[in-house]
Amino acid sequence: MGWREWQDRDASFVKRRYDSIAGLITFFEWLLFMPRGFRAKAAAAMDLKAGQCALEIGCGTGRNLPYLRESLGERGRVYGVDLSEGMLERARALCRKREWRNVELVTGDATQYEAPEKLDAILFGLSYNTMPNHQQALANAWEQLRPGGALVVMDAKQPPGLLGRLVMPFSVWLMKQTLLGNPYIRPWEHVAALDPDLRMEEFLGGSYYICRATKPLSRPVPRLVPASAANQEIDALICTAARF
């Protein structure tokens, strides 16, 4: 296979890969120039309120959990799902160390995950392009979100122009050897298909982004008509019907 081609690995391959690199996540953040404050900004884009509930899909070692936990507070609920037990062990250790009682972590595939309640917000934290069936995971996540809730994707991407073309061969090679993030997909376009008013912010010359979709309110807001006017409308309908 040439460097231009990308072959998505299956879930068991992804799981084994992350089990083996779980101890290197902070090193990759440094190696890949992850912008300072990036995680806090992604959590802010979720617009969380104290007492709400949120899910991180592909939560890994739990590097985003402190930001979610801080926004949701003691009464909120934080859920996390990840394929890799090796990654989750570290997230669980973090929860124990911080004595968080309202964080529930599940080992599993994002395409199958069912949250215990409708969610106020969902985050794909540096995980969407590592998922073999990312579109299926996105559809499943959207299903779990309450109307009006936010879905946020934070990730790295190919920067625009010449720089992007120059770094691409190295990115593809590095991703194949390490994090398995497919650099060819454009997740924000998948998210924009769910919400055409997608909000997107770029960082570090377009090398990183945060995008956010809001799930539309599914039911039309009922038209509020004063009782007397409503009765007149009903009378008019009965008269019209009586003429036929």
Ligand SMILES: C[S@@+](CC[C@H](N)C(=O)[O-])C[C@H]1O[C@@H](n2cnc3c(N)ncnc32)[C@H](O)[C@@H]1O
């Ligand atoms: C690059 S890590 C990001 C971890 C964490 N969100 C962070 O920001 O540090 C990607 C994570 O996605 C998880 N992952 C990949 N495919 C998955 C799937 N189908 N279901 C659940 N988790 C998945 C991997 O196991 C890995 O922990």
